[in-house]
Amino acid sequence: MHEYSIVQSLIELCEKNAEKYHAVRIDKVIIKIGVLGGVEPYLVKTAFNAFKEKTICNDAELIINMQPLIIECNECDSISESKEPYCKCQKCGSTNAEIIDGKDMYLMKLEME
Amino acid sequence: MCKDCGCSITETEEHNHHHRHEHLHDNPQLNDTKTIEIITKILDKNDHQADHNRAHFNENNVLAVNLMSSPGSGKTAMLESMADAADFKFGVIEGDLETDNDAKRIQSKGVPAFQIQTGFACHLDAFMVSRGISDMPLDKMDVCFIENVGNLVCPASYDVGAHLNFVLVSVPEGEDKIEKYPVMFSKADLVLITKTDLLPYFDYDIKRVKDEARRIKPNIDTLELSVKDPAAIKNVIDWINFKRKLRS
Ligand SMILES: Nc1nc2c(ncn2[C@@H]2O[C@H](COP(=O)(O)OP(=O)(O)OP(=O)(O)O)[C@@H](O)[C@H]2O)c(=O)[nH]1
Ligand SMILES: [Mg+2]
Ligand SMILES: [Zn+2]
Ligand SMILES: [Zn+2]
Ligand SMILES: [Zn+2]
Numbered sequence: 001m002h003e004y005s006i007v008q009s010l011i012e013l014c015e016k017n018a019e020k021y022h023a024v025r026i027d028k029v030i031i032k033i034g035v036l037g038g039v040e041p042y043l044v045k046t047a048f049n050a051f052k053e054k055t056i057c058n059d060a061e062l063i064i065n066m067q068p069l070i071i072e073c074n075e076c077d078s079i080s081e082s083k084e085p086y087c088k089c090q091k092c093g094s095t096n097a098e099i100i101d102g103k104d105m106y107l108m109k110l111e112m113e
Numbered sequence: 114m115c116k117d118c119g120c121s122i123t124e125t126e127e128h129n130h131h132h133r134h135e136h137l138h139d140n141p142q143l144n145d146t147k148t149i150e151i152i153t154k155i156l157d158k159n160d161h162q163a164d165h166n167r168a169h170f171n172e173n174n175v176l177a178v179n180l181m182s183s184p185g186s187g188k189t190a191m192l193e194s195m196a197d198a199a200d201f202k203f204g205v206i207e208g209d210l211e212t213d214n215d216a217k218r219i220q221s222k223g224v225p226a227f228q229i230q231t232g233f234a235c236h237l238d239a240f241m242v243s244r245g246i247s248d249m250p251l252d253k254m255d256v257c258f259i260e261n262v263g264n265l266v267c268p269a270s271y272d273v274g275a276h277l278n279f280v281l282v283s284v285p286e287g288e289d290k291i292e293k294y295p296v297m298f299s300k301a302d303l304v305l306i307t308k309t310d311l312l313p314y315f316d317y318d319i320k321r322v323k324d325e326a327r328r329i330k331p332n333i334d335t336l337e338l339s340v341k342d343p344a345a346i347k348n349v350i351d352w353i354n355f356k357r358k359l360r361s
Pocket of ligand 4 (some may be wrong): 040074075076077078090092093094
């Protein structure tokens with residue numbers, strides 16, 4: 001259940017940004033989670049609702065956008081989206097490819113007052 | 114000088130801070146509400162500390178290896194068998210959180226081992242490892258192993274500041290482990306299929322397991338290991354020495 005640790009880092013990041021932009025409240029937290037990010041979105045949501053109380057995120061809604069795997073092919077130069085967790089070009093089938101998105105977790109946007 | 118925390122570590126390739134794009138979009142209707150684009154990794158602080166840890170290892174010319182697997186796949190046993198066979202000096206940062214059994218097993222082989230006290234965490238993070246580093250005589254070793262908490266899920270999300278990740282998967286666990294935990298195996302530089310001396314007792318298709326690992330990460334390395342087979346232990350040592358040469 002490292003989702004709890006991850007949500008703690010997320011709320012810390014929100015607090016840091018709220019201070020920076022002189023916000024008194026955060027209404028919306030928009031995050032992006034890669035399918036290979038290693039967290040379960042449902043657990044992230046549960047953890048967020050448990051931890052947000054009495055923080056700057058007390059009234060905030062968490063929006064999770066799942067990021068599919070994006071593969072950049074070194075053979076045919078195409079960029080494709082993979083449904084499976086495999087590093088394989090969806091156009092030509094080559095495995096001489098790179099995963100360019102879908103592996104990480106990002107805080108994308110904050111709506112604050 | 115590090116811009117973010119004022120630390121004395123100079124910015125190198127290993128210590129680059131992620132770009133933060135911050136644009137303010139003023140909302141004309143509600144000028145007291147603002148939407149701000151942040152685009153920062155949620156684990157940014159951890160990753161920053163991980164870069165510091167790596168810098169410490171680099172300053173001491175130590176190769177750091179993060180060992181991950183399910184509980185009982187043979188991480189400590191591999192380190193014990195290496196104590197007698199390795200031609201490099203190593204130390205171990207132990208993330209076995211409830212007991213100090215593993216640290217004691219390693220120490221009884223004459224190898225420095227430090228137990229991280231963290232309570233109930235299901236993974237190591239870069240801050241915990243940094244505490245372990247401060248107790249490690251890095252100047253007296255060539256390789257530092259970080260034995261992560263036995264868990265195929267949580268440790269995969271945390272950069273602890275190692276140079277290389279080993280993921281161990283043992284024959285008795287069954288041949289579907291890589292399919293079930295793709296995130297963990299996508300982080301591996303070397304997959305070690307352990308307890309191969311037990312192959313006669315299990316229906317276990319090693320080729321299938323290796324193929325699956327390469328579907329997830331085409332350039333992954335794999336080795337077979339039984340702690341009862343000195344030649345197999347030597348292969349792991351050779352692999353590590355090869356990587357050490359590439360960093361010296
Ligand atoms: N037959 C056989 N048994 C092994 C081998 N490697 C480890 N074992 C046994 O597997 C059990 C677990 O090994 P450990 O080295 O403690 O595993 P670990 O990954 O360190 O476990 P945790 O730290 O609890 O996650 C022990 O009883 C070992 O003796 C092997 O190559 N062959
Ligand atoms: Mg162990
Ligand atoms: Zn966990
Ligand atoms: Zn292609
Ligand atoms: Zn710094």
